[in-house]
Structures are given as C-alpha cells and as structure tokens.
Amino acid sequence: xxxxxxxxxxxxxxxxxxxxxxxxxxxxxxxxxxxxxxxxxxxxxxxxxxxxxxxxxxxxxxxxxxxxxxxxxxxxxxxxxxxxxxxxxxxxxxxxxxxxxxxxxxxxxxxxxxxxxxxxxxxxxxxxxxxxxxxxxxxxxxxxxxxxxxxxxxxxxxxxxxxxxxxxxxxxxxxxxxxxxxxx
Numbered sequence: 279x280x281x282x283x284x285x286x287x288x289x290x291x292x293x294x295x296x297x298x299x300x301x302x303x304x305x306x307x308x309x310x311x312x313x314x315x316x317x318x319x320x321x322x323x324x325x326x327x328x329x330x331x332x333x334x335x336x337x338x339x340x341x342x343x344x345x346x347x348x349x350x351x352x353x354x355x356x357x358x359x360x361x362x363x364x365x366x367x368x369x370x371x372x373x374x375x376x377x378x379x380x381x382x383x384x385x386x387x388x389x390x391x392x393x394x395x396x397x398x399x400x401x402x403x404x405x406x407x408x409x410x411x412x413x414x415x416x417x418x419x420x421x422x423x424x425x426x427x428x429x430x431x432x433x434x435x436x437x438x439x440x441x442x443x444x445x446x447x448x449x450x451x452x453x454x455x456x457x458x459x460x461x462x
Contacts, residue, residue: 412454
C-alpha cells in the first residue's frame with residue numbers, strides 16, 4: 279500500500295468574499311457612498327449605475343440586514359486591507375510548542391537535575407513540556423517505582439517553578455508513563 283505524503287492545507291486562511299455589482303441579486307439595497315455618507319435605500323440597478331459612473335464598484339458589506347447594506351468603493355483596496363489585517367493577526371499569534379523530556383528507569387541524580395533545568399527553560403519560553411519515562415523488558419514489572427519517579431520529578435519541578443500547571447497527569451501509556459505540564 280502506498281501512503282500519500284501531500285501536505286494538507288487545513289491551516290490556510292479562509293478568504294472572505296463580498297458580492298459585487300451584478301452578483302447582488304436583491305431588488306433594493308441601502309447605499310453608502312465612498313465618503314461614508316448614507317444615500318438611502320435605492321434600486322440595485324440604480325446603485326450599480328451610480329458606482330460605475332464613479333469608476334468604483336458596489337460592494338455588499340452587510341448581506342443579512344434588511345435591505346442589505348452596500349458601499350460604493352474600490353474592491354481591490356478592500357481585499358488588500360483584509361489580507362493585510364489577516365497577516366497582522368497571524369503574526370501576533372503565539373504558537374506554543376510541546377517540547378519533550380525523556381527520563382529513563384536507571385537515571386542518575388545529576389542527569390535528573392539536568393532534565394529539570396531543561397524543563398524549567400522550556401516552561402520559561404512559554405512552551406508545554408511532555409515528560410516521558412519509557413520502560414523496557416523487566417523494567418515493566420516495577421511500574422510502581424517508575425510512577426514514583428515521575429511524581430517525584432513533577433513535585434520537585436513544582437517547588438522550583440511558580441505557576442506550574444499539570445495539564446495531563448501521570449498516566450501509563452503503552453511502553454511507559456507520560457505527563458504534560460505548562461506554565462500559567
């Protein structure tokens with residue numbers, strides 16, 4: 279069987295489209311001119327003729343109003359402003375990553391301290407941290423000891439980091455224990 283390796287496009291921005299000129303099918307519309315002055319309710323064909331005489335387009339701004347609100351404007355300029363606004367909002371979004379820290383069954387005290395410092399650093403950067411302790415072979419017979427190691431690690435982290443939130447408590451999943459933590 280062959281797997282598809284195409285990238286998905288589910289994270290792309292959805293373009294907002296407005297009806298313009300002949301796409302507006304209602305008989306009457308409320309018209310606002312290019313200077314944001316209310317012209318009142320008029321026939322759709324008259325409003326389109328007025329807009330084309332000014333070398334602009336009639337754009338349906340609020341289609342759910344009764345009658346729909348339209349504005350005489352430069353449609354390209356409107357699209358540019360919306361695109362620019364969407365790009366600005368996307369740039370302001372903070373994307374929190376999930377960083378991983380792996381512990382082992384036979385980890386030493388010094389190595390445990392290094393992992394704690396790494397977790398603290400990741401939390402200060404605003405990332406979530408997934409802590410994993412994988413069990414192999416005969417280590418699986420000592421699940422209670424591994425669970426104790428994970429809870430001790432989390433308790434020591436809680437003492438050192440203010441505002442620590444355990445999003446996912448210590449759970450046994452398949453090959454070992456895991457937990458997800460973050461900072462308020």
